[in-house]
Amino acid sequence: MTGTVAPPIYQLKITLAGVRPPVWRRLRVPSSINLKNLHQILQVALGWTDSHLHAFEVAGQTYGTPHSEYPNATRNEARVRLNEVLLKEKDSMLYEYDFGDGWEHKVVLEKIIPSTPDLSAPSCIAGARACPPEDCGGVGGYEEFLEAIRDPFHPEHEAMLEWIGGDFDPKYFDLDEVNDELAVRVRGL
Numbered sequence: 001m002t003g004t005v006a007p008p009i010y011q012l013k014i015t016l017a018g019v020r021p022p023v024w025r026r027l028r029v030p031s032s033i034n035l036k037n038l039h040q041i042l043q044v045a046l047g048w049t050d051s052h053l054h055a056f057e058v059a060g061q062t063y064g065t066p067h068s069e070y071p072n073a074t075r076n077e078a079r080v081r082l083n084e085v086l087l088k089e090k091d092s093m094l095y096e097y098d099f100g101d102g103w104e105h106k107v108v109l110e111k112i113i114p115s116t117p118d119l120s121a122p123s124c125i126a127g128a129r130a131c132p133p134e135d136c137g138g139v140g141g142y143e144e145f146l147e148a149i150r151d152p153f154h155p156e157h158e159a160m161l162e163w164i165g166g167d168f169d170p171k172y173f174d175l176d177e178v179n180d181e182l183a184v185r186v187r188g189l
Contacts, residue, residue: 006115007032010082014042014095016131017104018139025127025178028119031112035063035077035085037186041122042095042105044181047131052098056107058085088112101138122186124178130170146170 010031016023025045029038035056043050055064056077063077063085085093086109095105113119132142148156149168161167 006030007083009113009115009119009121010086010109011111011113011125013108013110014046015106015108016046017106019129019132019142021129023129023131026110026125027122028113028125029082029122030115031081031083033082033122035080035082036065038082039077039095041182041186042097042107044185045124045127045178046105047178048097048103049134051134052100054095054097055099056085056093056095058093098134101135101141103132103138122182124175124182127173127175127178130168130172133164133168 008031009028012027012029014025014027023046027041027045029041033041039054039056040050042048053064055062055074057063062074063080064074066074066076085091086107089109089112092106092108095107097103097105133145136142136145144156145160145164145168148154148160149164151157154160
């Protein structure tokens with residue numbers, strides 16, 4: 001008797017464009033998940049709050065949540081599987097989050113791994129640095145924010161610390177925390 005073969009696991013590297021030093025995550029996800037579920041995984045892994053619109057772009061095609069005003073511009077991400085848009089190692093796509101701030105992420109398929117019982121997916125296996133705060137104004141606004149919180153004499157220092165809730169460490173990344181959150185929020189994808 002033959003059983004169902006589990007889909008391969010994709011190892012992805014996600015890098016936030018324009019931020020130096022880089023903010024990045026390395027994830028393992030089932031290759032058969034749809035892009036809507038991948039969006040949820042990326043939100044958790046990167047530390048975004050899913051408060052804004054998003055889209056994926058691959059080979060000139062946009063995938064996201066279709067809008068009634070633009071019925072043909074965006075393909076429904078819930079109907080497209082990751083292994084339909086990233087076919088082989090080194091393939092990549094763009095993931096944009098918060099069109100106002102314009103956070104662009106490069107998503108690269110690093111490895112295709114045969115599925116085994118000991119591979120836990122989705123999971124984060126590596127990463128670096130904290131994700132910028134929501135609504136900070138994109139790359140330029142993030143740089144201004146960091147400058148203000150680092151310099152106690154900066155005219156916006158106190159206002160920025162109050163806005164962020166008192167503390168922000170751009171170097172902070174906790175792999176266990178990300179995986180704990182993935183286990184709770186994206187269980188069963």
